Amino acid sequence: xxxxxxxxxxxxxxxxxxxxxxxxxxxxxxxxxxxxxxxxxxxxxxxxxxxxxxxxxxxxxxxxxxxxxxxxxxxxxxxxxxxxxxxxxxxxxxxxxxxxxxxxxxxxxxxxxxxxxxxxxxxxxxxxxxxxxxxxxxxxxxxxxxxxxxxxxxxxxxxxxxxxxxxxxxxxxxxxxxxxxxxxxxxxxxxxxxxxxxxxxxxxxxxxxxxxxxxxxxxxxxxxxxxxxxxxxxxxxxxxxxxxxxxxxxxxxxxxxxxxxxxxxxxxxxxxxxxxxxxxxxxxxxxxxxxxxxxxxxxxxxxxxxxxxxxxxxxxxxxxxxxxxxxxxxxxxxxxxxxxxxxxxxxxxxxxxxxxxxxxxxxxxxxxxxxxxxxxxxxxxxxxxxxxxxxxxxxxxxxxxxxxxxxxxxxxxxxxxxxxxxxxxxxxxxxxxxxxxxxxxxxxxxxxxxxxxxxxxxxxxxx
Numbered sequence: 001x002x003x004x005x006x007x008x009x010x011x012x013x014x015x016x017x018x019x020x021x022x023x024x025x026x027x028x029x030x031x032x033x034x035x036x037x038x039x040x041x042x043x044x045x046x047x048x049x050x051x052x053x054x055x056x057x058x059x060x061x062x063x064x065x066x067x068x069x070x071x072x073x074x075x076x077x078x079x080x081x082x083x084x085x086x087x088x089x090x091x092x093x094x095x096x097x098x099x100x101x102x103x104x105x106x107x108x109x110x111x112x113x114x115x116x117x118x119x120x121x122x123x124x125x126x127x128x129x130x131x132x133x134x135x136x137x138x139x140x141x142x143x144x145x146x147x148x149x150x151x152x153x154x155x156x157x158x159x160x161x162x163x164x165x166x167x168x169x170x171x172x173x174x175x176x177x178x179x180x181x182x183x184x185x186x187x188x189x190x191x192x193x194x195x196x197x198x199x200x201x202x203x204x205x206x207x208x209x210x211x212x213x214x215x216x217x218x219x220x221x222x223x224x225x226x227x228x229x230x231x232x233x234x235x236x237x238x239x240x241x242x243x244x245x246x247x248x249x250x251x252x253x254x255x256x257x258x259x260x261x262x263x264x265x266x267x268x269x270x271x272x273x274x275x276x277x278x279x280x281x282x283x284x285x286x287x288x289x290x291x292x293x294x295x296x297x298x299x300x301x302x303x304x305x306x307x308x309x310x311x312x313x314x315x316x317x318x319x320x321x322x323x324x325x326x327x328x329x330x331x332x333x334x335x336x337x338x339x340x341x342x343x344x345x346x347x348x349x350x351x352x353x354x355x356x357x358x359x360x361x362x363x364x365x366x367x368x369x370x371x372x373x374x375x376x377x378x379x380x381x382x383x384x385x386x387x388x389x390x391x392x393x394x395x396x397x398x399x400x401x402x403x404x405x406x407x408x409x410x411x412x413x414x415x416x417x418x419x420x421x422x423x424x425x426x427x428x429x430x431x432x433x434x435x436x437x438x439x440x441x442x443x444x445x446x447x448x449x450x451x452x453x454x455x456x457x458x459x460x461x462x463x
Contacts, residue, residue, distance in 0.1 A: 006207070008183040015172060016115065016144060016187050022169045023114050023142045030140075031090065033167070037137035038083040040165035041130055045076045048161055052126055052154075059125065059151040061288030062247065070247055071126035074402060078131050081404040081421055082138040089138070089425050097435070100462050104437045110429040112140030114190030117213075119181055119204065121196045122150035122290055123250045123342075128218075129158060132193045133171070135424025141191075142170040146184060149177045150290060182207050189213050191428055195252075196220075197340070198413050216417035216427055219410050220340045222256040223369040225397065226357045226383055227268055229261040231373040235395070237271030239373075240346070243397035245279060245324055248287035249344040250294075253369040253391075253398045256341055258348040259357040265350045269328055272346070273311045276324045286314065286321030287344045295320045298343040301336040307347060332360075354379060358386045366390070366412035371397045390414050 008016075027033060045052070049072055056062040056071060092109040116136040120129040129145055136143040145162070147155035159173040174180060185192065185204070188211030194204045195218040208215045227236055243255045260268050289295040299315050305327050312325030324344045330337055336347055351357045361370070370389035374380040380394045390410035391400050400406055401420075409418025419427050445454035 006179075006182045006186040008187050012174070012180075012183055013187055015174070016184070019115055019142045019144065019170060019172060023112070027167075028137070028140045028142055028170050029112060031086065034086060034138055034140055035083060037166050037171070038079050038086070038134065041079040041134060041137075042076055042083070044161055044165040045072050045079075045130075048157075051157060051161075055151075055153040055157045056126070058153040059122070060247065060250070060290060066247060070124050070251075074124075075127045075130040075134075077402065078134045078404055078420065078424075082134050082425065085422065086138055086425075089422050092434075101435070101437075104435060106433070106435045109432050109434060110139070110426070111432050113428055113430055115142045115144065116428055117184055117189040117192045118143060118145045119184075119192065119194040119196070120145065120147050122148035123247060123252070125151040125154040126158070128195045132195070132216075132419060132424070135419050135428050136193075137166075137171070138425045139428040141428055143172075144184065144189070145171070145173045146181055147173065147175060149175070185213065186210065191216070193419075193428075194218065201415070216419065217410070217415045218252070218408075218417075218419075219368065219413065219415040220252045220342070221365055221367040221410070221414040222337075222340055223253055223367040223371065223389070224357075224361045224364075224387070225255045225258045225371040225373065226354070226361065226387075227258060227260045227264065228354060228372075228374040228376070228379055228383075229263045230375040230379075231264065232375060232395075233264060233268050233271055236373040237268055238275045239396055240371075241272050241275035241279060243371075244346045245276065245287065245344055246398070248289060248322075249346075250290060250342050251398065252342075253401060254342075255346065255371055255397050256367070257337065258346065259351045259360055260348055261354075261357075262350045262352055265348065269310060269326065269348055272326055272348070276311055276326065280324060285319065286316060286323040289320045289322060289343060292317070292320065294343070295322070298322055298341070298345060301334075301339075301341065301343075301345060304335050306331040306334055307336075312344070354383060358383060361387045366410075366414055368410045368414035369393065369398070369400070388412070390418075 053064045053067040056067040092107045095106040097104050097106045118132045147158050155175050159175055162173050185207035192208045192213050193216045198219045201217045201219045205215055240255050307327040307330030310326050310328055312323035314323040322344055327347045330347045366388045368390040370387050370392040372380045372383045372394050384392045393400050404421035407418035407423035408420040409415055
């Protein structure tokens with residue numbers, strides 16, 4: 001618990017100390033080492049797709065196609081992109097110097113931070129473990145990965161596979177519950193990378209503060225979808241339904257609620273319901289929720305709603321499943337509209353105008369993602385410019401995660417810091433500023449004792 005003294009067991013402290021020693025000897029700094037780790041991550045994913053899909057099905061009830069899309073191809077894409085671009089990323093970046101610093105030259109060089117702690121979540125336990133690990137090893141760091149205990153089959157699989165493909169002296173997997181995370185934090189790291197909920201994120205930040213460990217927090221929040229009157233409703237409904245139901249709605253960037261223009265709301269709801277029905281054709285069971293605590297929380301939202309349930313609403317505690325549910329015009333202050341849903345429930349609220357939608361979204365904490373559906377580029381950009389969010393997508397949902405050229409991260413309550421592609425490399429590197437000067441000329445007027453004449457000259461040169 002935060003606020004109490006946390007002490008790591010000796011064997012854990014020794015393990016981290018050994019990894020620190022590996023980093024200190026410089027092994028991980030070479031380009032060759034980094035490329036070997038990135039290729040190892042690619043091979044791990046290529047050669048173990050069946051085992052990964054099986055573990056995800058066991059932990060989350062995930063279908064094979066979703067396992068591939070959500071955890072395998074996304075992770076592999078990050079590793080491959082980093083491998084192909086690492087040579088450019090690591091080059092020192094020359095900088096101009098002012099006339100007053102001539103003769104001289106300046107540059108920024110990227111150096112590894114040291115040992116990075118990666119605390120992964122349960123909802124995409126492969127992608128959100130290996131994605132940050134790609135950034136860590138690309139930057140030349142050692143790493144300790146703590147998988148989520150709420151996805152035990154995947155955690156055990158990562159603990160078994162990672163040593164087979166990566167440098168076992170420099171990259172370690174530590175399994176355990178929440179107390180293990182706090183024990184690790186108590187040891188101090190050069191950076192801690194956490195993906196998960198906002199409430200736990202604040203505890204991670206507090207635990208890291210004791211050792212002045214800098215943190216990247218990838219959190220969540222209620223990501224709104226704003227649908228304007230001129231949107232292509234058929235495509236809009238299909239994409240919203242797909243994004244909401246992916247991984248049983250347990251996705252940090254899932255569409256959390258829809259703000260629909262009053263002129264198209266009824267038709268949009270009908271089309272969303274049609275798509276939900278089509279996506280679930282032949283499947284009589286509800287969608288699997290990770291555990292009883294999350295299941296009970298979601299059922300509580302359904303029981304408390306004042307909106308109209310137009311599809312779904314049924315749940316089964318024995319199987320921990322909830323039917324895909326659409327709620328129309330819930331009370332803005334009910335739990336489903338104040339808390340991140342993280343389940344197969346989608347509220348749809350009517351708005352009179354784009355301005356009202358913007359005002360509604362801005363009346364809540366800044367979300368991790370913003371989605372806008374509109375046929376007008378000008379309107380879409382106006383909404384995106386008006387609503388602060390970690391990232392935004394126009395006319396689709398969640399796809400920005402698969403673009404490694406874009407930074408991914410939150411703002412405010414949805415997180416701090418960003419990664420993916422070069423942005424992850426930079427986040428887990430130190431940007432060292434270097435100024436190189438010549439020994440001549442060496443102006444004596446820069447040194448004391450200072451004269452009035454010398455100060456006048458310095459003011460002209462340096463002022």
